[in-house]
Amino acid sequence: MSRLGILLRNHTWLVPLLLLAIAVGVNVYLQDNFFMQRVLNGNLRVMLPLMILAVGQAIVILAGGIDLSVGAMVSLVNTVFVTLISADSGGLELAGAMLVGVGVGALAGAVNGLCVAVLRLQPIVTTYATSFIFAGLALAILPRPGGSVPRDLTRFYRDYILEVPVAAYGIALLIILWLLLRRTRFGHHLYAVGGNDEAARASGVRVGLVRFGSYVATGVFSALAAIALTMSIGSGNARIGDDMTLSSIVAVVLGGTRLAGGRGGAIGAVIGVAILSIIRNIISFAGIPSWYQTLVDALIILAALAGPGLVYLIRRQRNDGN
Amino acid sequence: MTRLVASNVSKQYGAVRALTDGNIEIEGGRVTALLGANGSGKSTLGKIITGLVRPDSGELTLDGERVTIRSPKDARRLGITAVYQELSLVPHMSVAHNIWLGQEPMRRGGIDQKEMRERSGELLELFSASFSTRVTPTMRVSDLTPGERQIIEILKAMAWRPRILILDEATASLDGRQVERLFELVAQWREEGMGLAFVSHRMEEIARVADRAVVLRNGDTVGEVDVATTSEAQLVQMMTGGATAPHTTRQRAASGEKLLEVEGLSSGRVRDINLSVAPGELVGIGGLQGQGQASLLLALFGAEPYRGTIRIAGKRVNLSTPRRAMREGVAYVPGDRGAEGLLPVRSILENLQLPSWHRYGLLLRQGKAQADAMRAVDELNIKIGDIEDPVRTLSGGNAQKVVIGKWLLRKPRVLLLNDPTKGIDVGAKAEFYALLERLRDAGTAILFNSSDDEELLALCQKVIVLQDGQLRAVLEGEALTHENLVAASMGTAANGSAGRSADSGGRP
Numbered sequence: 001m002s003r004l005g006i007l008l009r010n011h012t013w014l015v016p017l018l019l020l021a022i023a024v025g026v027n028v029y030l031q032d033n034f035f036m037q038r039v040l041n042g043n044l045r046v047m048l049p050l051m052i053l054a055v056g057q058a059i060v061i062l063a064g065g066i067d068l069s070v071g072a073m074v075s076l077v078n079t080v081f082v083t084l085i086s087a088d089s090g091g092l093e094l095a096g097a098m099l100v101g102v103g104v105g106a107l108a109g110a111v112n113g114l115c116v117a118v119l120r121l122q123p124i125v126t127t128y129a130t131s132f133i134f135a136g137l138a139l140a141i142l143p144r145p146g147g148s149v150p151r152d153l154t155r156f157y158r159d160y161i162l163e164v165p166v167a168a169y170g171i172a173l174l175i176i177l178w179l180l181l182r183r184t185r186f187g188h189h190l191y192a193v194g195g196n197d198e199a200a201r202a203s204g205v206r207v208g209l210v211r212f213g214s215y216v217a218t219g220v221f222s223a224l225a226a227i228a229l230t231m232s233i234g235s236g237n238a239r240i241g242d243d244m245t246l247s248s249i250v251a252v253v254l255g256g257t258r259l260a261g262g263r264g265g266a267i268g269a270v271i272g273v274a275i276l277s278i279i280r281n282i283i284s285f286a287g288i289p290s291w292y293q294t295l296v297d298a299l300i301i302l303a304a305l306a307g308p309g310l311v312y313l314i315r316r317q318r319n320d321g322n
Numbered sequence: 323m324t325r326l327v328a329s330n331v332s333k334q335y336g337a338v339r340a341l342t343d344g345n346i347e348i349e350g351g352r353v354t355a356l357l358g359a360n361g362s363g364k365s366t367l368g369k370i371i372t373g374l375v376r377p378d379s380g381e382l383t384l385d386g387e388r389v390t391i392r393s394p395k396d397a398r399r400l401g402i403t404a405v406y407q408e409l410s411l412v413p414h415m416s417v418a419h420n421i422w423l424g425q426e427p428m429r430r431g432g433i434d435q436k437e438m439r440e441r442s443g444e445l446l447e448l449f450s451a452s453f454s455t456r457v458t459p460t461m462r463v464s465d466l467t468p469g470e471r472q473i474i475e476i477l478k479a480m481a482w483r484p485r486i487l488i489l490d491e492a493t494a495s496l497d498g499r500q501v502e503r504l505f506e507l508v509a510q511w512r513e514e515g516m517g518l519a520f521v522s523h524r525m526e527e528i529a530r531v532a533d534r535a536v537v538l539r540n541g542d543t544v545g546e547v548d549v550a551t552t553s554e555a556q557l558v559q560m561m562t563g564g565a566t567a568p569h570t571t572r573q574r575a576a577s578g579e580k581l582l583e584v585e586g587l588s589s590g591r592v593r594d595i596n597l598s599v600a601p602g603e604l605v606g607i608g609g610l611q612g613q614g615q616a617s618l619l620l621a622l623f624g625a626e627p628y629r630g631t632i633r634i635a636g637k638r639v640n641l642s643t644p645r646r647a648m649r650e651g652v653a654y655v656p657g658d659r660g661a662e663g664l665l666p667v668r669s670i671l672e673n674l675q676l677p678s679w680h681r682y683g684l685l686l687r688q689g690k691a692q693a694d695a696m697r698a699v700d701e702l703n704i705k706i707g708d709i710e711d712p713v714r715t716l717s718g719g720n721a722q723k724v725v726i727g728k729w730l731l732r733k734p735r736v737l738l739l740n741d742p743t744k745g746i747d748v749g750a751k752a753e754f755y756a757l758l759e760r761l762r763d764a765g766t767a768i769l770f771n772s773s774d775d776e777e778l779l780a781l782c783q784k785v786i787v788l789q790d791g792q793l794r795a796v797l798e799g800e801a802l803t804h805e806n807l808v809a810a811s812m813g814t815a816a817n818g819s820a821g822r823s824a825d826s827g828g829r830p
Contacts, residue, residue, distance in 0.1 A: 010462075180432070183432035183433055183435075184431065184432055184433065185426055185428065185433060188419070188426060188433055189423075191412070191414070191415055191419075192412045192415060192419075192423055195412035195413060195414045195415060196411070196412040196413065198410075199410045199411055199412050199423075200412065200423065200424075202394055202406060202410040203410050203423040203424035203478075204394065204395040204398065204424035204425070205423065205424050262412065262414045262415075263414045
């Protein structure tokens with residue numbers, strides 16, 4: 001295998017990064033003020049919640065699972081968070097509410113983990129089912145969109161520190177968090193369990209615990225995504241996360257992680273979200289009807305799934321010719 | 323000095339006694355070979371020692387103290403490690419990550435990548451001279467050759483610093499240089515006081531590295547001998563339990579014409595196989611398990627890509643898919659009924675007719691299909707409640723008859739059987755043999771792989787023996803004895819003759 005091939009395979013986020021560069025190029029061509037501080041901040045603010053969510057999704061997919069309830073978890077934590085605070089909550093109250101929100105996310109993730117790792121239910125069906133439970137709870141907590149968030153909180157989220165948007169710090173923090181996780185034994189065993197669970201078991205890895213942990217981690221990241229989203233939007237809505245599940249999966253796939261697990265990483269997923277958002281920008285600036293967005297999402301998944309298979313087919317045909 | 327003793331260990335799977343009385347002593351500073359023919363219980367005994375299988379009775383003592391080993395993890399904690407055959411590698415992870423999986427060196431809460439790489443490098447150094455290209459700790463396991471992967475398995479076991487090391491067919495995918503290096507290391511580890519158990523299908527290797535040999539036969543330990551003072555023929559005799567008369571009751575030799583002819587076939591695990599089967603002939607495939615028998619049959623069924631020439635009834639055929647093979651009249655009965663043979667939740671009728679629906683028109687004539695299926699059920703004496711019951715309600719023997727039945731409905735010319743009687747009770751086996759004989763007498767060419775040597779000897783006119791994916795011997799007539807079969811499986815000759823050797827007469 002060539003050096004380039006090895007480089008690309010060991011850093012699965014390099015190809016997505018190239019795609020991102022191309023997308024940014026097209027976007028800049030259509031929208032010449034793209035690099036203005038204000039525009040950049042606007043884009044990053046929209047991306048951050050989905051990026052956090054996609055990192056969570058990447059974790060569970062790396063371990064060989066999938067979580068279709070992440071959107072519902074975002075809705076649930078959003079309603080819990082908004083209900084606990086009011087327009088004039090103080091810092092302590094906000095911190096408390098965030099902590100409760102993260103706890104709820106972890107708990108929801110633990111329910112998924114219990115079903116998949118202990119009861120050994122199918123991840124797709126299980127998390128699809130639990131997504132209705134979480135969405136139902138969210139509706140029960142906040143039947144009508146509403147609630148308010150302290151002005152200072154939303155203002156902070158839009159603000160700049162040293163001329164750099166707060167959302168950019170959020171993204172940096174997210175990547176650091178992932179890199180730290182990647183260094184732990186748990187982060188390591190995610191790859192082993194997703195890559196070959198039999199082998200992991202034979203090597204003394206507690207496979208069930210790693211699977212369970214991957215769902216809990218996804219729950220926590222969903223809660224963090226919900227908090228960021230609440231800061232961005234400034235209110236509560238029990239259906240706020242509905243569209244985010246599919247987007248998170250598309251972003252993970254787009255970021256070079258294989259859906260079967262064991263390969264890829266969360267940095268790719270972060271880049272995947274950026275690509276998705278920019279494609280959405282392009283669609284709107286190019287005057288294409290917005291319902292094409294769903295079509296584009298679907299095509300991206302198809303292309304990403306078919307890509308490796310096509311490469312394999314081409315390679316095999318070439319070998320047969322020899 | 324370390325000393326692991328297993329005494330009177332037994333294990334039963336359902337109705338099958340895999341091990342009745344297993345005994346072995348693995349002592350520090352010694353290499354003990356574990357020898358036995360197929361079904362002798364040697365692999366069960368090995369798995370019990372390493373915690374992969376829990377025994378029904380018997381005891382294990384380590385340095386005089388009784389121990390319970392529930393999992394590979396328990397075994398490792400006691401200093402007992404086995405080299406698995408590619409069972410424990412994660413292909414997408416690096417060499418270093420694989421070697422240290424489950425015991426990663428930690429530093430300040432995180433994994434110490436540098437330490438892991440360095441220590442992997444030191445371990446790789448042990449084999450560095452025997453790699454054809456450099457293997458580094460950061461390379462991916464999926465990029466390595468099978469031999470290199472096997473070495474990673476060995477190094478992984480060494481990373482646990484075992485006192486007792488079980489090498490189960492550890493040389494199977496190594497090349498000559500790598501085997502040499504492993505043997506040097508084995509000698510060195512033995513000097514250092516490690517206790518080694520060595521399982522191999524190559525008699526020559528056992529003669530080279532082992533000090534003692536424990537021989538098992540039919541689940542019993544038949545003896546322990548000093549390898550240096552015991553001849554290979556004596557070992558074979560211990561494995562088979564003495565001379566057996568050649569079976570002469572088998573059917574007459576078939577006529578000269580050939581129905582299935584294979585020339586220079588290579589596929590997956592097998593290399594350069596030549597064989598032919600006449601109509602009305604039942605040819606056995608013997609040898610220890612996992613020597614390429616399945617690969618050979620799957621290639622003939624179009625389920626594995628192959629190179630070489632296959633002729634059926636004199637016509638050259640290209641069996642690139644099972645569908646094509648079926649069209650040529652080839653049928654395949656798998657050993658793993660669950661995975662390859664049956665749709666367990668679907669009905670007996672659907673299972674029987676799955677390969678044959680094309681005969682029942684566009685809108686399937688259910689009535690006729692059912693009548694044909696019922697006839698097959700009667701003919702094969704399959705005990706069923708209702709033909710619409712799901713197959714999983716059947717016993718193993720009856721389920722296997724359904725697998726055969728579904729091919730009989732197609733009236734195959736060539737029948738390939740891959741260890742079909744595994745896990746079937748004695749009564750069902752007898753019926754099954756009778757059925758095979760009926761098919762043979764009706765002119766079907768049958769190629770029959772079995773891990774049960776007795777079965778091969780009782781049923782087949784001719785047995786080909788595979789070892790390491792190569793055809794080692796063709797045994798027929800007087801030469802078809804259990805001793806010759808076991809000797810050929812181990813790559814040695816019993817009493818100076820292993821039948822007609824593949825090199826001299828096996829090739830056309």
